[in-house]
């Protein structure tokens with residue numbers, strides 16, 4: 416008998432049930448990382464949900480959205496990068512193909528000065544195809560992303576409705592903090 420394929424829809428249901436269990440963030444991340452690993456071990460998993468059934472789409476899209484759980488297909492172009500930012504919530508990344516390189520930052524100040532943050536770079540994390548990683552929890556959920564190995568397909572899972580979530584960009588040199596929100600897409 417063929418091994419049963421684990422689908423994106425099943426992953427969404429499982430992640431939903433885990434978040435509904437209302438555990439602490441570290442435990443929630445730990446429990447979701449196993450099914451996320453199982454899902455991204457299928458190089459064609461995005462075919463389950465891509466609007467045109469293409470397992471290698473050119474643009475990212477939302478797979479699931481709610482107030483306390485968002486699941487996204489993230490498509491990085493070769494040499495793409497994301498500036499230093501946070502999510503104001505927990506996040507888990509699983510790379511289907513390619514590679515994500517995260518610079519991670521820790522906050523050294525006590526957040527008492529408005530729109531200012533002093534950051535220190537800590538150990539980076541490389542997420543290769545078939546691997547998952549979680550980012551640090553707030554207030555140290557600050558990172559930037561580089562895509563060193565060409566077009567990269569990933570599934571990201573967030574403990575917030577990322578598209579509607581106010582979050583921050585950080586300037587490492589000046590310490591300036593700038594609020595922003597993604598344009599919400601439904």
Ligand SMILES: [Fe+2]
Pocket residue numbers: 497500501502558
């Ligand atoms: Fe991010």
